[in-house]
Amino acid sequence: MLTPIFMEQWGNNLREINMKKILIYTLFSLALFTGCKKEEVLIDGKRPEERVSTAVTKYNSELTGSTNGWKAFLYPEGGGGYSFYFNFTKDNKVSMYADLDVDPARESMESTFRVKALQNPTLSFDTYSYLHILADPDPNTFGGVAGWGLYSDFEFTFDKQVGDSIMLTGKLLKSKLVLVKATAAEKKLYDEKGLLNAIQTSVDYIDANNNLYFTLVDAIKVQTSINYFQKLITLIWDNGNAGVTTTSTGFAFTLTGIRFKEPLIYKDKAISEFTWDPAKQVYFTTVGGVRLEIVSSTTSIYPLHLLLGIQYSGIIVPNGTNYPGWGTEFITRRAAAAAGTLTSGYNLRLDRMVFNFNTINNTMLLSADVYQGANRFVADFPYTFTKTTAGVYKFTGSAPTGNAALIVTQMAPLTTQRINADTFTLAYFTNPTTGEILGQFKSVEHPNFTFSGSLQ
Numbered sequence: 217m218l219t220p221i222f223m224e225q226w227g228n229n230l231r232e233i234n235m236k237k238i239l240i241y242t243l244f245s246l247a248l249f250t251g252c253k254k255e256e257v258l259i260d261g262k263r264p265e266e267r268v269s270t271a272v273t274k275y276n277s278e279l280t281g282s283t284n285g286w287k288a289f290l291y292p293e294g295g296g297g298y299s300f301y302f303n304f305t306k307d308n309k310v311s312m313y314a315d316l317d318v319d320p321a322r323e324s325m326e327s328t329f330r331v332k333a334l335q336n337p338t339l340s341f342d343t344y345s346y347l348h349i350l351a352d353p354d355p356n357t358f359g360g361v362a363g364w365g366l367y368s369d370f371e372f373t374f375d376k377q378v379g380d381s382i383m384l385t386g387k388l389l390k391s392k393l394v395l396v397k398a399t400a401a402e403k404k405l406y407d408e409k410g411l412l413n414a415i416q417t418s419v420d421y422i423d424a425n426n427n428l429y430f431t432l433v434d435a436i437k438v439q440t441s442i443n444y445f446q447k448l449i450t451l452i453w454d455n456g457n458a459g460v461t462t463t464s465t466g467f468a469f470t471l472t473g474i475r476f477k478e479p480l481i482y483k484d485k486a487i488s489e490f491t492w493d494p495a496k497q498v499y500f501t502t503v504g505g506v507r508l509e510i511v512s513s514t515t516s517i518y519p520l521h522l523l524l525g526i527q528y529s530g531i532i533v534p535n536g537t538n539y540p541g542w543g544t545e546f547i548t549r550r551a552a553a554a555a556g557t558l559t560s561g562y563n564l565r566l567d568r569m570v571f572n573f574n575t576i577n578n579t580m581l582l583s584a585d586v587y588q589g590a591n592r593f594v595a596d597f598p599y600t601f602t603k604t605t606a607g608v609y610k611f612t613g614s615a616p617t618g619n620a621a622l623i624v625t626q627m628a629p630l631t632t633q634r635i636n637a638d639t640f641t642l643a644y645f646t647n648p649t650t651g652e653i654l655g656q657f658k659s660v661e662h663p664n665f666t667f668s669g670s671l672q
Contacts, residue, residue, distance in 0.1 A: 265333070268333045268334075268335075268336065268337055269333050271336075271337040271374065272331050272332065272333045272337045275331050275337055275339070275374050275377075275382070276331040278377070278382065279302075279304040279329075279331065279339075279395075280304045280305060280306045282304075282397050282398070284397070284398045284399055284400050284402065284403040285301055285302055285303035285304070285398045285403055285406075286301070286302045286303070286304070286395045286396065286397060286398055287299070287300075287301060287395070287396045287397075287398050287402065287470070288300035288301065288302050288393060288394065288395050288396075289393070289394045289396075289468050289475060290347070290350070290368065290391060290392070290393050290468070291391060291392045291393075291466050291468075291477045292350055292366045292367050292368035292369075292389070292391045293367040293368070293386075293389045293390055293391055294360060294361070294364075294365070294366035294367035294368065295366070295446065295447070295448065295466055296366070296446055296447030296448060296466045296467075297447050297466035297467045297468035297475070297476075297477050298314060298315055298316060298350060298447065298468050299314070299315045299411070299468035299469050299470055299475070300312055300313065300314045300315075300346065300347065301313040301314075301398065301402075301403075301406045301411065302395070303403075304329060308328050308329055308330060309326055309327075309328060309329075310326070310327050310328065310329045310341070310345075311324045311325065311326045311327075312324065312325055312326075312327065312345060312346055312347070313325075313346075313406050313411050314346040314347070314349075315411060315415055315468060315469040316346060316349060316350070316358065318412060320346045320349075321409070321411045321412035321415055322409045322411075322412040324407075325345055325346055327341060327342075327343045327344070327345035327347075328341075328342055328343045329341050329342065330342055334373075336373040336374065337373065337374045338371055338372065338373050338374070338387065339371070339372045339373075339374065339384060340370070340371045340372075341370045341371070345370075347368075347370050348370050349365075350365055350366045350368035351364075351365045351366070351367075351368040351369065351370055352365045353365055367389045367391070368386070368389065368391050369386025369387060369388055369389050369390075369391040369393075371386065371387040371388065372384035372385060372386055372387065372391075372393050373385055373387055380396060380397040381394060381395065381396045381397075382394070382395040383395075392477075402471060405471050406471070410471050411469070411471060414469060414470065414471050414472065414473070414492070415469045417492060417494075418442075418444070418469060418473070418474065418492065419444055421492075421497070421499075422442050422444060425512035426516075426653050427439070427512055427513040427514070427515065427516055427517050428440040428441075428442070428499075428510050428511070428512055428513075429510070429511065429512075429513060429517050430508055430509065430510045430511065432482055432483060432485055432503065432508060433482075433483045433485065434483070436453050436454055437453070437454075437513075437517050438451050438452070438453045438482055439451070439452040439453065439517040439518060439527075440452075440510055441527050442467075442474070444469075447466055447467055447468065448464055448465070448466060448467070449464065449465060449466075449467045449474070449476060449480070450462055450463070450464040450526075450527055451463050451464075451480050451482055451487075452517075452518060452523065452526070452527060453482065454518070458605045459522060460518055460522045460523070460526065462526050462527070463480050463481065463482070464480075465477045465478050465480055470489075472491050472492055473489060473490045473491040473492045473499060474489060474490050474499075475488070475489045476488050476489055485503050485504065486503070487501050487503060487508075488501075489501060490510060493509075496509075498510060498511060516644055519607055519643065520607075520642050520643050520644050520655055520671075521603065521607035521609075521641070521642050521643075522607075524573045524575070524642060524655070525573035525574055525575030525576075526575060528573075528655065528671045528672060529572055529573065529672055530570055530571050530572035530573050530671075530672055531570075531571045531642075531654075531655040531657070531668070531669045531670070531671060531672070532568060532569075532570050532571075532669045532670045532672055533568060533569040533570070533571065533667055533668070533669035534568050534669060534670070535566070535567040535568045535585075537550075537551065539667075539668065539669075540645070540647045540648060540649065540654070540668065541645040541647075541654055541656045541666060541667065541668025542666065542667050542668065543658075543663070543664040543665055543666035543667070544664050545662055545664040545665040546630075546664075546665050546666060546667040549629040549630055549633075549634065549665070550566075550629075550630060550667075552629045553566060553626060553627050553628075553629050553630050554566040556623070556625070556626030556627070556629075557586060557623050557626045557627070560622070560623055560626050562588065562622060562623075563588055563589075564586040564587065564588055564593070564622075564623060565586060565587040565588075566584060566585075566586055567584075567585035567586065567587055567592075568584075568585050568669075569582060569583070569584045569585070569669075570582070570583045570584075570585075570672075571657075571669075577600075578600055578601055578602065578603075579598065579599065579600055579601070580598075580599040580600075580601055580611060581596055581597070581598055581599070582596070582597040582598075582599065582631070582635070583595070583596050583597075584596075584597070584620070584627070586619065586623070593619050594619060595616070595618070595619040595620035595622075595623060595627075596616065596617075596618065596619070596620050597613065597616050597620050597627070597631055598613070598614040598616070599611045599612060599613050599614065599635070599636075600612050600614070607641055607642065608639050608640070608641055608660065609639060609640045609641070609642065610639050611635055611636060611640070612636070613631060613632070613635070613636045634659060634662065634665055637661075638659040638660060638661045638662060638665070639659070639660045639661065640657050640658060640659055640660065641657075641658050641660065642655060642656065642657055642658075643655075643656055643658065644656070645668045652670070653671065654668040654669060654670060654671065655668060655669060655670075655671045656668035
């Protein structure tokens with residue numbers, strides 16, 4: 217049996233051993249901490265906060281030191297591209313123009329900015345400005361997604377400076393922002409509504425010339441689609457296999473034309489911008505030191521059936537009792553469907569119909585807007601399709617669900633009896649009144665069952 221004296225001695229020894237361990241761990245931790253501190257200081261001989269502070273001073277001086285301001289090109293994660301002109305001052309004010317719309321392009325707006333020392337040097341536009349419109353969470357402001365807008369940023373970290381250009385990345389959503397020093401002549405143009413004039417010139421030309429194309433290294437015509445609503449440019453060409461190949465990128469308007477988010481590649485040749493020639497009234501670019509003009513064709517370069525689901529996502533058939541491109545049988549059958557939905561027991565008013573194509577999965581979705589009083593509902597009728605090389609479609613309907621399931625019988629004059637049963641060609645149709653190029657469905661079996669709508 218252990219004596220009390222032994223137990224006391226054993227306890228004292230144990231406490232002494234533990235105290236020695238604690239002292240050793242403490243000394244080791246202090247040595248490790250001291251080593252880390254030394255390593256932190258060793259990078260360029262400065263602590264991280266000192267390096268960030270130096271970069272903040274440098275970039276702030278760069279921004280405010282450009283007496284003619286900066287051209288800026290912003291490419292949000294939500295797609296497209298947008299150009300700005302910024303003039304930063306030493307009292308943290310920034311005036312700007314933007315290619316968002318008429319007013320931002322012609323009227324300067326003043327806001328405030330800060331270059332801040334966060335984890336990385338950061339440019340923050342800290343009061344509401346044209347830049348914030350793209351990130352506005354209200355879709356009624358500039359479209360986009362509720363809560364997110366166009367997935368754009370108004371705080372950016374500095375990535376690098378190359379010559380007269382500064383590259384930045386959005387802190388939250390990783391938008392890309394490029395700043396390029398402006399010249400005195402460019403500053404004068406911005407202040408004299410030069411951006412607005414350039415945009416209007418481009419829009420007018422695009423509207424008047426639906427079939428732009430160029431030829432580069434062979435005789436193949438490369439169709440050039442410029443969508444100024446989505447700020448998207450697409451090149452389309454024959455792939456030699458009864459189809460087309462496409463490549464797209466966002467773009468922003470400039471004082472002299474349009475600038476691409478990244479170069480588009482065709483046959484190993486890169487194209488990064490289109491410049492407007494005011495004398496010849498055409499776009500041109502330079503590839504390999506050779507001037508290349510983008511010209512217009514009086515006829516479509518490629519048939520519509522090759523572009524649905526690629527250049528165009530679908531066809532919007534408007535609400536109405538008659539419309540250019542509608543055949544007599546479609547008019548009669550649409551009227552019957554509209555009367556049926558209205559007296560179905562749900563009192564639904566048939567409105568527009570949108571036909572959306574997915575060429576990856578070979579599906580088409582007919583989304584019909586129906587109204588009960590002022591309340592809008594969508595009835596979706598899903599289809600799969602096959603298509604011949606000549607562009608003849610056969611649609612096969614799947615079982616409708618949700619709102620569509622409530623009006624299957626009422627919509628049958630259009631769906632079950634025609635779209636589900638016939639084969640169709642899809643082609644361009646010119647509105648004889650407005651000149652707008654529409655998309656038109658035409659039944660092979662019933663030639664008077666034709667209907668058209670806007671291409672989207």
